[in-house]
Amino acid sequence: MTKYKNILVVADPAQDKQPALSRAVQIARMSDDVSITIFLAIYDFSYEMTSMLSADERQAMRRGVVMQREAWIKDIIRPYVEDGIKIDITVVWHNRPYEATIAEVFSKHHDLVIKATHDHPKLGSVIFTPTDWHLLRKCPVPVLMVKDHSWPANGKVLGSVNLAADDETHEHLNNAIVDEAKDMAELLGAEVHLVNAYPATPVNITIELPEFDPASYTDAVRGHHLKSMKALRHQHGLPEEQTHVLEGLPEDIIPQVAQDLDAGLVILGTTGRTGLSAIFIGNTAEHTIDSLNCDLLALKPEGYISPLSPNL
Template sequence: MSIYNNILVVANIDTEQQPALARAMQIGKKSKSPSKITFFLVIYDFSYEMTSMLSPDERNAMRAGVIHQREQWMKEIAKPYRDDQHVELDIKVVWHNRPYEAIISEVFAKDYELVVKTTRQHDLIESVLFTPTDWHLLRKCPCPVLLVKNHDWPENGHVVVSVHVGSEVEAHLELNHRMVEQGMDITSRLGATLHLVNSYPMTPPNITVELPEFDPTIYTDSVRGHHLTSMKALRQQYAIPEEQTIVEQGLPQDVIPKAVKELKAGLVVVGTSGRTGLSAVFLGNTAENIIDEINCDVLALKPSGYISPLDPNQS
């Protein structure tokens, strides 16, 4: 299966170092068919909008001048990547005051298969009050999002897929298969090793108080057995060796970073529900909960049938 041949790379305006572009080129070069990468930048300067002394035409001309300057800058940045005939590299700069809306609008317009963006550490206040562009993309972008840390993907390295094998929900089970299949595609391109990681919940501490006859050991053993059986069924379907699977008790935001550190993984594949509003703030998504805890890239996938709130085809 050949995927990710039409990739949108979000440029980082603050530096000449562009790990997202380097990562996209790494993926594109490994494709079995020619790939297209669009190096995309969203810019906005509020001062241009507030210059009352200028006419609308003059403001448009000033914006066009800034866009042209940034296009020239991006061409210089992209020069080292233009020598690969297997990858077509385009550049696009747009003026928009909400970067995530411009990115998602571009995804819908050009049917991109993957968005690649450099990420950084986010503090709690920033995440809750200001909602970084990264979080908006994880929740609302219709295609997979790859958030890149500033490090190399080692050849013959390790890729972790965070599966949810204990669920009976059809959407979760379908998403497990999508994550494994895309993880296998990436590992085949990079010569990496795929690992499936699953966490299962701890016994609720208050249940022994409410139900004195409850035996937490039997309950824990039963839950673990169910997850191990489900993991076995999943790995056997894809001929993944048992030693490349991990089933541990705990929360995903604890189990996944631990596995990443032990394996020195270069990439984690996770599912994201696309929650928005207060539910996203208080409940969070696995991707959001782990991304600041790990020093590797995160590929976030949505369930099939996901409809973005920014979909122009929706009323």
């Protein structure tokens, strides 16, 4: 069983192979009564700039392109539909794919968005596009970014928790991440692991304050994180060997642990309207998350309101 019953798959117009659709079908086959919609937002600026055409003619050309894409998607989904999987098709003309996708989420009350990432040919990792980042930041429901591979049986699900902050929002989000990891692990027959990164001692402090003891400071920070992780794992009934507390930046530690475990899925929380604050902040971190070599599921905190909400 899974709580995801109404999945929106964002189609990749550049290729016939659709890893996001494959992943949605995988979830549907493991669950009961899951509906899937495959969604594509298309736009061709040249059709808008043709002054020789009337508005009606431009509209007819746009409709022709939409119908071509609908036929293309029908060919892609045919094997799944013949196998009994319920899949709907939605193709719209829109120049901002992420806005169209989020509007569709609000309109049809989808509870999960699945989108494929692009492989980095040299590094064996993934590349997130601007559309990916907009969805991760602004989509009101969980977003699953997938690579072109199957989830392994008896694999690992890695939940990334933030134990530095004591506020209620992060506490709720940490619990949501662990609960999600346990749910996905049950669905996949996988093992749950948790990871937390704590910061290294700032070099400038040791220079500016000669009496400062960096070793004691580091021990205190590590001790706080270990204590918090112990409380979290006890609360959720997880063994110590499935939790990892390491010194370093989250954007370095998370991909490292995911690779060491050969995790099939990493789950993290996104907080704030401006991006992946608390875990990923700034351009540097946004680029280094590309080194994740597995699927990524991003959750929003309870009560999150998308800046693209029609109610704003």
